[in-house]
Amino acid sequence: MDETDFIIVGAGSAGCVLADRLSASGRYKVLLIEAGGTDRRFFVHMPLGYGKLYFDPSVNWLYKAEPDPGLAGQRDHWPRGKVLGGSSSINAMVYIRGNRKDYEDWAAAGNSGWGWDEVLAAYRAMEDNEAGADAWRGAGGPLFISANRRGLHPLVGDYIAACQATGLPYNADFNGENQEGVGGYQMTIRSARRNSAARAFLRPAMRRGNLKVVTGAQVTRVLIEGGRAVGVEYRRGNAVLQARARGEVILSGGAINSPQLLQLSGIGPGDLLQSLGLPVVVENDQVGANLTDHQGINYTYRMKVPTYNQELRPWWGKVLAGLKYFAGGHGPLAKSINHGGGFFRTSPELDRPNMQLYFQAFSTLLPRDGERPILNPDPFPGMSLGLSNCRPTSRGEIRIASPDPLQHPKITANAFSTEHDIEEMLLAVKYLRHIARQAPLAGLIAEELRPGPAVVADEDLVADIRARSGTVFHPSCTCRMGAVVDARLKVRGVEGLRVCDASVFPSIIAGNTNAPSMMVGWKGAELILSDAP
Template identity: 50%
Template sequence: METFDFIVVGAGSAGCVLADRLSESGRYSVLVLEAGGHDRRFWIKTPIGYGRTFLDGRVNWKYQAEPDPGADGRPAYWPRGRVVGGSSSINALVYCRGLPQDFDDWRAEGNAGWGWDDVEPVFSRFEGRIDRAGRRTGPGALAVADVRDEVHPLKSHFLASAGEIGLPLTEDFNGPSPEGVGVYAITRRPNGLRCSAADAFLRPALKRAKVRLETGALVTRIAIEQGRARGVDYEHHGEARSAAARCAVILSAGAVNSPQLLQLSGIGPGATLREQGIEVRLDRPAVGGNLQDHLAVTYYYKSREPTLNDELHPWHGKMRAGLRYVASRRGPLSLSVNQCGGFVRSSAASQRPDLQLYFNPLTYIEARTSERPSLNPDPFSGFILSYQPARPTSRGRIDIASADPRQAPRIRPNSLSTQKDLDDVVAGGRLLQALVRTRAMQALIAEPIAPGIEAMDDEAILADFRRRCGTVFHPVGTCRMGSDAGNAVVDGSLRVHGLDGLRVADASVFPAITSGNTNAPTMMVAHKAADLILHDAGAA
């Protein structure tokens, strides 16, 4: 058995950060274990390629949530990165820190050191802002590109329609005034390639002698002795192995796999563990609870003006875009299709932004289901409008379905189970109706593609949302951070309550979901976790 100072489980958005930060002094050795394989794939590096990796089992766990009563009893497809870089290698690249109030809420729940004033400097430290001219203006390793001058001209209609109903504009969702509508920044390098957490953080770490990455390494159990995590057992390409940790084992396997691994190791709801024949080491009902996610519904429209469909549906258009990308690393293949949107208040009575909007200059009607191998644009000019309530209050669970670590856990979203969430759905639908009725949007819409939201009353808005809503792939909260071991899994330093030498650092520790895309705050959590871990290691 080899021994390392730190063992990091998962080379995803958080694990890559930890590998870099924990090893940068040269003092500590780090083993990173990743169940998936390498990320050296064309469709991972190409920004628009997430349409290809969406259903690719070589890089994607392809989870299925159980039928959800709140969503008309429908199951949901949950893609999660099973590859170096994790979900940062297969996501839609949108970079949003979240709103300042999100983190002040974390602090208000008793998590000292996690308010906006605490975390904003952490974001600033690792962001490498790329301005509209392609110049790097920030000190960090993660490339965050301003693509306002590159997105489709259709954006002018969306921005004008927002202005007509009094929604503010923002130049930067990650700046001092993030409320409003605008163009999303994306994690793209100046050379036009995706900038995943692996690109920004893991590859520099792997140049150091004391960092080792093992891919194809499925961790099966945390080894616990006398109240302390001593290491892990794992399978490496079918061979059973073990590794020991001098300082700490850190779970960064994500909101699905981190609670699964805790439960497989005997840390979780006692009844669930006993049912699967697992010895209960710590009876912790909170492990796997507090599951939160964003749900959105999309409305489709035929356009009076050309959209990305016109460029990317015909074979010759695909070829032209491909040649342009190869030659210049620019054009539609260098962007996300999630181009515009924003954080807005559904009504004047809202005390804070409570909706996230999306405006995409592309439709792919025939690719709505998870059975299709890729997303293919429609043969007509089209665009979409979409909204998601930003701060859902419903809570679900993730629990093991078997003692076999290769079997996927049970995912029970429990969506739309509170009255507030139902009210937010209706409020969001009403705001979208107001957008659609503006002069700017009416000048763009040739016709809505059924079901259209225009004539829906409140009951119909809610019924349509239940019937068609889907996850936006932002699961968080299943190893909740908090001071009370009765309802939280880790404390404010991300130490697992009741055990030494074990921490969790990924989206699973979010006490409450942030208002937008979750990749950026996940990397922030990992950076703060490294500060906390290094402080404790130096004091030991």
Template identity: 50%
Template sequence: MRETSNTEADYVVVGAGSAGCVVAARLSEDGRSDVAVIEAGGSDRSLWVRMPIGYGGAFFHPRLNWRYYSEPDEGFGGRKAYWPRGRVLGGSSAINAMVYVRGQARDFDLWAEAGNPGWSYADLLPHFRKMEDYAGPPSEWRGRGGPIGVRDIDAAAHPLSHAFVAACAEAGYPRNPDYNGRDQEGAGFFQITTRRGLRSSAATGYLHPARRRRNLRVETDALVTRLLFEGRRCVGVEYRRDGRAHTIRARREVILSAGAVNSPQILQLSGIGDAARLQALGIDVVLDRPAVGANLQDHIGFDYIYEANRPTLNDTLGPWSGRIGAGLRYLATRDGPLSLSVNQAGGFVKSDPSRERANIQLYFSPLSYTRAVPGKRRLLSPDTFPGFMIGISNCHPRSRGWLHIRSSDPSAPPEIHPRYLSDEADLDELVAATAIIRRLAAAPSMAAAITREIRPGPDVKSREAIVADIRERATSIYHPCGTCRMGPDPAAGAVVDARLRVHGIGGLRVADASIFPTITAGNINAPSIMTGEKAASLIREDAERPV
């Protein structure tokens, strides 16, 4: 017989990730609402989390990372894709590469036009501004004093990153000093989520300050096993901690913020999903909703690797003397290469001038690692020669995948089927975009620094060879979303409505990247945190309405 303990709160938040930390912090601000957070991971007090470049160590860390793999994917030539997801306070905001990108205004306007009132860019801009503590020049587009530190890195970036930005201008892609401002298109230096040389995650910005409040409690190392229902109303959560089963009831609502993988997984484990598949796994069906786990989207990308004729970060982070010097500098000043991401410069451009908006994201890293083991990122073990990488990814992939639990065991990872490149248009735009990489490499500012192209190599020129290289070397950019799609009509595949309430279920909302109807342009952590801000606002509004 298993032991159980029971308790309750006004709001139960499942997941202390990018959105969940925000929801919990904002809902507990009034000092009256009891808020409980249930997080499967543990503490974020780790060097690999707090030191910005430490994300290389968190990339495959068993305590900080779920370390998911997809099923063999036809688009990747039968390879599995590695999906690092944060299993720690702060979620993936605690282990990501910290690049801060809001997305394009048109991304959100399309969400609103699809039947989601309140989700246009004009509606969401106040939430983006509220969450930011932007250290750059003030403007009507940017926020100051918010929980998430955001900084420009142009002054600290490697000289080759400056050469890349110059090459972009030479190739016809003008400099954009703030791609999170009026317009995203153009090239420049990435903004990153750090403050005073330390990572600024959703946990450090929102959750840790809020934990001083008596009305907020956080349970870590607590794996949610299922949601609890009375009829069609969610009334609580069951979870496992220290080998014991616990339940917690929600007097008002349960907010599921477990991420694009775990939110649909928990819904399916709880009986909300494809009825036939759930019954085959021995799960009692609460609501037949095949859309749970569908509409899976992700960015994919690849790098072209070059040998340089001048020092790169390989020369700093490779030899022990360089690492020790960088470490001492970081300890003394919280500055230098260890205070940054290796993704230093990039941009958002069109693969074809006829396109209405940018569809390709550029990445520049003044470091290379041609011998990387699949599923592992060895930022402190770069190539022994000076090298760098120019990469691309697609901003708005059309391919759609799905994920589903493989058993009723909550600890078993789900089946993940990204179906990368299943829409031929995605492959076509990536093939077209490879010409951009070589155009940049041939621009005077870059060409002057290049000894040779290592991968894929100058002989890879034909469409057939480029396609083969993409299928062989492309990877996930680690931006899964869309698996609990927001929309007005459950019959058309929507899981939640515009107020993030699960269609057909009372007392339950989803608030994380899984609700994205379509993926946003660029890294998705900023819109994930914004979703937490928007969700908290909606929940407070609904709580104040007369019954």
């Protein structure tokens, strides 16, 4: 049995930041417990290698959602990181903070300390942006962020010009004063290697003697005595072990694992816990509820000009790409496939963008199940224009299916379960086609392959949305502030227990969720330290 000051469950985006910040002063002993293993893997560190990790059980939980009527009855694949760095070690590395009004909504909902000014200060403190510091960006912090302005595919310029032809402004920084517009994405990439939360925060912290990291250890329940969390039980190999905390237990398992662990520990919907024979320590129907996620779809085109398909499909192209990468950190392997993107509104009446764009000079029409074929694209020049909704109104839930802590929880996404979400997606895909019809992009397109020119009627477009959409891997809000935790991230009804990850978002932000998850870890550490003796 270990005894320490703080126990952190989960070495993901938030957990790595917590481990760094809580151990920095040297005053406290910190134990970080991670179910996965080391991040020292080639395809973790090579930026485009994330395609190899999409179905890799050695680094991925490989969750499956329940059959979803909103997705034409399909079971969507939900990859989540099971490795040091969590999902920041297997994601597409796009760095987006979200819209400032998202955080103003957080504060307006009664979550003091989480308004735009407060989170901006946290972002600027933790960032080291390659583009330099200004009123919005940070410099000198532990997290290097690539400005991603060099080595872009030539089609990125044509994509930006086509978007501008529709009226979208050029935006050099989606994390700056305004989010709306089109441009290149900032990336968590440093020196041609993935800059995960593990690399940026945890690895430096692991040199400290007061931080202990245990891998290959799955926490099965929080130990609660007299209404206070005093430690955790975990399995490592065939052993069942315990660790006890003099201070606090902090759950950082993410939007799936944190509510799962609370429920396994007797904190959650009373009827569910009783039906599974688990004791009800704190009854709270909101644990695992309010699951919110962005849903995305790609429109795919055959091109008249070369794309990354020609570089990455043939064996000699793979060899050349490898030589470029190993010789100087250049070429397609050194970047995410999402070189460009943007944010737009489906109606001018909206006060902020409600759709996110993705541009890929690459295509694949292979089935969704099986290896994600980023490194084995179509045998012809192809391009993808993608989008995802920023502020969906559909809500799902996470509920344990068994008292067995090693069994995956039941994920009910309820994608596109509201008319609002379908109506705005319909407007959005029409806008994708509007972009594709603009010069200079239009002159470079040979034909639309998916959904194809025959799909024109609204009902057919909606059917296509349901058949081909899926998660863009941003689950959140399942332990949200104001319902499961308070604004200081303390679990209601239990002393000494907090949740600190994307599950505490009061509402989902507009954009990729890795940056906000790290910010929650940064601010969470401040709250914990301010309460510590």
